[in-house]
């Protein structure tokens with residue numbers, strides 16, 4: 174995209190930000206993929222940053238299915254490698270610090286990074302000994318070391334995958350096991366255009382999450398119809414909606430979610446390049462969300478694949494949707510309020526934002 178952020182200019186919104194929707198495996202550095210491939214003796218179809226970037230990124234609007242295919246290019250390099258898994262988590266926090274993020278919730282599928290105790294073994298890997306459980310421990314370690322090194326608060330969300338309902342119960346068990354080690358919620362990601370209705374495996378996992386007080390978000394209404402959003406809210410008891418653009422096509426549902434102050438995790442650049450929304454940003458549903466004072470955040474989703482940074486998203490909505498600094502403050506405060514942090518930590522985060530934004534309290538906006 175033409176309006177990409179470069180490091181030599183001021184960010185669109187230079188105050189501390191909160192990011193709630195970003196995939197760890199969609200946020201890996203290209204040079205790290207090359208480096209790990211070299212170390213592991215894995216031959217890639219490209220051996221320079223520029224060439225590999227060409228294979229891993231989408232620059233023109235595609236479909237969600239085509240976009241998800243990009244993960245096939247590199248996931249086998251990182252999956253099943255303990256050092257690499259920890260490294261991508263650590264480097265992720267470093268990248269967020271550079272973007273001015275004060276708090277981030279990063280999500281991933283533990284099964285997609287494992288090569289043992291997962292059926293089927295993903296990415297055509299040979300069986301090894303890195304289980305989904307160990308993946309979570311390694312990511313927790315990388316995030317926690319990153320937090321200390323880069324002064325960014327980082328928590329994680331574990332993803333169930335739409336096409337893999339048999340993994341979901343284990344995902345919620347991992348959320349329970351690691352709830353005191355940085356895991357704050359469960360998510361349901363993957364190809365909503367192919368699996369519209371959540372399988373019983375997902376429903377059971379979310380029921381268990383409700384029972385155990387595990388926070389819940391669901392990818393819904395990204396490319397799928399409003400009925401997926403309705404199911405996410407009414408059946409899976411989602412507390413936040415990942416994307417949710419197509420909610421606006423069901424007036425009654427949209428009104429209800431506005432009244433209930435449902436939080437939408439909006440990813441502008443992603444929504445164009447996955448074909449989720451009209452590529453003309455001046456027709457984006459976010460304009461309606463903004464007009465209606467909906468509760469939403471701005472997020473990168475998969476910065477590796479979109480060749481973007483958080484600033485790309487901020488610059489896009491500033492340029493095409495008239496977002497101002499006041500709008501950015503308001504949406505970041507909403508993001509902090511919708512975060513899955515415990516109340517005391519949420520309050521601290523909100524105070525950090527109020528101070529940085531020269532605000533006394535939330536009633537100012």
Ligand SMILES: O=c1[nH]cnc2c1ncn2[C@H]1C[C@H](O)[C@@H](CO)O1
Nearest residue numbers: 196198280281282332362363392475
């Ligand atoms: O935008 C997305 N929609 C649905 N699924 C997604 C999106 N971005 C990434 N994913 C999938 C692919 C990843 O491997 C997985 C876990 O992070 O989640």
